Amino acid sequence: xxxxxxxxxxxxxxxxxxxxxxxxxxxxxxxxxxxxxxxxxxxxxxxxxxxxxxxxxxxxxxxxxxxxxxxxxxxxxxxxxxxxxxxxxxxxxxxxxxxxxxxxxxxxxxxxxxxxxxxxxxxxxxxxxxxxxxxxxxxxxxxx
Amino acid sequence: xxxxxxxxxxxxxxxxxxxxxxxxxxxxxxxxxxxxxxxxxxxxxxxxxxxxxxxxxxxxxxxxxxxxxxxxxxxxxxxxxxxxxxxxxxxxxxxxxxxxxxxxxxxxxxxxxxxxxxxxxxxxxxxxxxxxxxxxxxxxxxxx
DNA sequence: TTAATTCCGACTTAATTTATCGGATTTCCG
DNA sequence: CGGAAATCCGATAAATTAAGTCGGAATTAA
Numbered sequence: 001x002x003x004x005x006x007x008x009x010x011x012x013x014x015x016x017x018x019x020x021x022x023x024x025x026x027x028x029x030x031x032x033x034x035x036x037x038x039x040x041x042x043x044x045x046x047x048x049x050x051x052x053x054x055x056x057x058x059x060x061x062x063x064x065x066x067x068x069x070x071x072x073x074x075x076x077x078x079x080x081x082x083x084x085x086x087x088x089x090x091x092x093x094x095x096x097x098x099x100x101x102x103x104x105x106x107x108x109x110x111x112x113x114x115x116x117x118x119x120x121x122x123x124x125x126x127x128x129x130x131x132x133x134x135x136x137x138x139x140x141x142x143x144x
Numbered sequence: 145x146x147x148x149x150x151x152x153x154x155x156x157x158x159x160x161x162x163x164x165x166x167x168x169x170x171x172x173x174x175x176x177x178x179x180x181x182x183x184x185x186x187x188x189x190x191x192x193x194x195x196x197x198x199x200x201x202x203x204x205x206x207x208x209x210x211x212x213x214x215x216x217x218x219x220x221x222x223x224x225x226x227x228x229x230x231x232x233x234x235x236x237x238x239x240x241x242x243x244x245x246x247x248x249x250x251x252x253x254x255x256x257x258x259x260x261x262x263x264x265x266x267x268x269x270x271x272x273x274x275x276x277x278x279x280x281x282x283x284x285x286x287x288x
Numbered sequence: 289t290t291a292a293t294t295c296c297g298a299c300t301t302a303a304t305t306t307a308t309c310g311g312a313t314t315t316c317c318g
Numbered sequence: 319c320g321g322a323a324a325t326c327c328g329a330t331a332a333a334t335t336a337a338g339t340c341g342g343a344a345t346t347a348a
Contacts, residue, residue: 001145001223001230001262004336008233008251015250027293040338046295059346060292075254079145086145089152106159107152109279110219110269118145121261125254135253148305171324184307190326203315204323295344305334313326318319 003079009036010044010082011075017054018070018127025056025063044082051081070131076122086122088115147223153180154188154226155219161198162214162271169200169207188226195225214275220266230266232259 013031020026028045032038045064048054055067066073079086087093089111129135157175164170172189176182189208192198199211210217223230231237233255273279 001147001151001227003145003232006336007145011251011254019250025293029293037338039340042294043296043338049295056294057346058294058344060290061347062293062345064294075258083145088147104277106163106274106277107155109277110155110274113269113279114219114265117265118262121258121265125257130250130254133248133250133253135257149307150305169324173324181307183309186325187307187327193326200325201315202313202325204321205316206314206324208325290348292347293345296342298340300339301337303334303336306332308331309329311327314324316323317321 004083006044006082007079009041010048010078012036013041013045013064014048014053014066014073014078014127015130017064017066018073018131021066021070025061025065027063031064048078048081051077053077053081066127070127073127074123075125076119079122086115086118148227150188150226151223153185154192154222156180157185157189157208158192158197158210158217158222158271159274161208161210162217162275165210165214169205169209171207175208192222192225195221197221197225210271214271217271218267219269220263223266230259230262 016031032041054064056064092111160175176185198208200208236255
C-alpha cells in the first residue's frame, strides 16, 4: 500500500501554498521549483482547482493560492482530489446483496472498518499542522 | 489509495484457510472456488508460503494450511506479504539527510505518522477476528 | 501589444498489475 | 510400480494505470 506520486506531489504543492498563504498567487514555476515536473504538476493543480482546494488567477502575475484556510484543508481532501477516495473494495459501493459472497462476507466488515479509520486518520492532519510541524506520533486523540 | 486484487485475493484465501483450520490441507482448487483465478492464486499462495504464513503439503491430497493460529495472523502480515510494506514515501527508508528537501521537510513527519498509524490499524485485526465477525467500528482501542 | 501565465485535450512512455502457460517435482493410493 | 493429484517455478503476455510530454488556446498585467 503506497501513495502515488500524484498524491505526494499534490501534497508538496499544497504545503508550499500554505507556506505562502496570503502572499498572493504563486506561479506554477515557483511551485515546480520544489523539484517537481512542471507540466505534470500543472495537471495536478488543475485537479486541485476542480476539487475546490485552490483558486487561480490567470494571466501574467497569476498563479495558484489556497481556496480556504490552511487549518481547514486536510490531507484527506488532497488525497481524495488526487487519487480518488480511499477504497479498499468495490463491494462497499455496491449494494450488499450484489456481492456474490452474500451478506455475511467476513471481509466486508474489515473493508468498512479500515476505510473509515484511514479516512479519520487523514482527516486529522491539516495543512496548518504540517507547516507548523505539528505532526508527531503523540498528536491529539492518542491513547496508546 | 486502494488495495490491489493481490491483497484482496490473499486475504480471501487466508480467511478461507482460517475457516478450515485444523481440517487438513486445502487444495488450491478448493480455495479458488471462492471465485478467484486459480493460476494467479497459486502465485499468491507461493508468496504467502515464502512469508511463512502458510505451510504446504505437496503431492496428491496436498494443499495449503495456516502456519500459525488464526489469532496470531493479522491483516498486516498478509498485506505485507502480498504488496510489500506500507510505504508512503521512499524518503523514510533513506537517511534523513539524503532527502533533497533537507531535515525539516514538513511532510516527512506526516509520512511517518501515517505509516505507523496504518500499520497499527492493520495489525489490530486478526484472522480470528474476521472469521468470528468480530470486526466492527467499535472494536478495542477506541476512544472517539 | 507583448510577455507571462493558466488552461486543456491528446498523446507517449514506463511501470505495475493481473494474469496465463508449460512443464518439473512430489506424493498419495490402488 | 504406475498413474493421478497436487504443489512448485520461471517465463511470458495482456491489460491497466501512472507518469510525463506536447502544442496551442485563452487570459491578463504591464
